[in-house]
Amino acid sequence: xxxxxxxxxxxxxxxxxxxxxxxxxxxxxxxxxxxxxxxxxxxxxxxxxxxxxxxxxxxxxxxxxxxxxxxxxxxxxxxxxxxxxxxxxxxxxxxxxxxxxxxxxxxxxxxxxxxxxxxxxxxxxxxxxxxxxxxxxxxxx
Numbered sequence: 001x002x003x004x005x006x007x008x009x010x011x012x013x014x015x016x017x018x019x020x021x022x023x024x025x026x027x028x029x030x031x032x033x034x035x036x037x038x039x040x041x042x043x044x045x046x047x048x049x050x051x052x053x054x055x056x057x058x059x060x061x062x063x064x065x066x067x068x069x070x071x072x073x074x075x076x077x078x079x080x081x082x083x084x085x086x087x088x089x090x091x092x093x094x095x096x097x098x099x100x101x102x103x104x105x106x107x108x109x110x111x112x113x114x115x116x117x118x119x120x121x122x123x124x125x126x127x128x129x130x131x132x133x134x135x136x137x138x139x140x141x
Contacts, residue, residue: 051093053103054113056086061109068105088113096121104129 057065062078065071069091078087093099100121103110112119 051095051099051115051118052090053093053099053115053118054088054090055103056081056083056088056111056113057106058109059085059087061106062087062089064106064109069102100125 057078061068062075065075071091074089074091078089080086081088091099091103093102096115096118099112099118103112103118103122104125112122
């Protein structure tokens, strides 16, 4: 993520290695690292997962939220769907593409209800994926 201050950050879980620089860098005399980190972290967290996506999930998909999305808390917010065995839930993602890619992990056990952009992108991706496996040699038409 790049902020208006030019800071670039990565989620710590994605960092595989780090290297200490040989030379230190100068800091302004009034720089408070704890205050800076608290402000930066709040700004960063506020920028994530801004797109609400309403989904229907089967009971199996609801149970798989921790495995598929790494989400251990959202299942508690799910409400029963009129169709037995299904639940409704609002999940939040960084963008439509991220939502599509992550929700594909549920296969047919998830249905995007809104926004329509995510629903359409997920449907098109699923169609293209299915077509890949229906063609001889696995190539798209």
